[in-house]
Amino acid sequence: MAVIKYENDTKLNSNCKLNSQEEDKNTMDQLRKLSQFFSGMIDTIPAKVYYTKNEDILEDIEVNKRAIFEDSNLSKKAKNKRIKLDPNSQKKVSDIATAFCDKKKNDGKMKELKKKLAKRIKELRVARGANDKPKKLEITSTAEKDNKDVDNDKNLKTSKKVPKIFDKSGGLVFSKFDFASHVDLATEEKIEKSKQKKVSLKGLLVKVKKEDEKIEKLATTNIEAASKAKEKRMWKNALEKAEGNKVRDNTKLIEKSLKQKNKLKVKRAKAWDERKKNVEKRKEMKQERRQKNINERKQQTKNKKMKILKKKGRIA
Structure with missing residues (x-):
């Protein structure tokens, strides 16, 4: 009797286990279906609307869209139209989210590798006993980088000086022409030139x-x-x-440029006159067409009235 009871208990336990496994499987299937349903609902929302507050994702979307038609021989207008309307360039919200997560992971891995490399180089330099200062390879945070860039810009602005052309006696000093500073001051020179009165x-x-x-x-x-x-x-x-x-x-060159300028003026004036004539012609054509349509409609209404009057017997 004890043996039969034990067997029954083992059967019950195994049945219970099977039932619990089936229940778990059913719940997982239901959860998977719900997840698919919700992700499908989210995918119906346009990516630009869903990610309005996330500027990084929006920027990535725009870059990826433009990359599809970058090598095509289409015009700029046609490219923009394709980017806007082509279904292949419109990705789902879920796909964009997975791609963005993968990108973040890869960026994190790259940063870690760079840090390890910098550390290893530093150790090797210390072991070698190098006296010169090593280049900074450690990756700092973006906020620190931005602050350093701002400080560098300020220092550059303060250090910029106009190079000396004359010495104390008033003669030209050719050895002191600083071409680098000349390039840096290009913007300032442009502003000064624009301020000068054009002759x-x-x-x-x-x-x-x-x-x-x-x-x-x-x-x-x-x-x-x-x-x-x-x-x-x-x-x-x-x-x-x-x-x-x-x-x-050079008087010859000035005369040549003056002639070219006058020719350009005449050409532009001619083009403007032609444009005006074409505009007037189009206006007249439209007006004629309008008047013709109005007359036709008037005639149609008159014919309809005449037919009605004939039916009623008022007109023979």
Whole structure:
């Protein structure tokens, strides 16, 4: 009897275990179905709407979209249209989320590897007994990096100085031209140039011709004075070129550029007149078409009224 009872108990226990396993399996299936249902519901929301507050994800979406049509020979307008409307470029919310998580993981791994590499290099340098200061390879946080960049910009701004061109006696110092600082100050020079009053080509041509005539007259009367005037003019042009300004002292080139400017003016005026004529022509055509349609509608209404009157017998 005891043996039969034991067997019954073991059977009950095994049945209970099987039932519990089946229940767990059912619950897991239900949970999986619910998860799929909710993820499907979320996927119906556009990614741009769902990730409005996450700027990093939005930026990644835009970059990935543009990368699809980067190599295509389409125009800029067509590319933008394709990016906006092409279904292949529109990814689901869940896919974007998984891709973003994977990217974060990879970034974390890369940072760890860089840190390990920096540490290893430091250890090797210490073991070798190097006296020179090692380059900083440790990866700092983004906030620290930004602060350092700001400080560096401030230091650069304070350290910028205009290079000296003249010495105490007033002569040119060619050895002290600092081309690097000249490049750095390019923006400031542009602002200064834009502030300067622009001289018209006609005025410039008159000015240069007057100077040439003056030198020619001096050459007939006083050769030394003419040579001094020429030298003065040469030095002036050299200084202008050294400062980065454009020198215009050739009458032939000025006349050529003036002719080109006048030709361009005539061409633009001609194009503008043609455009105006085309606009007027289109207006007239539209007006004629409108008037024709109005007359046709009027005639149709008249014909309808006449038919009704004929049916009623008011008109023979």
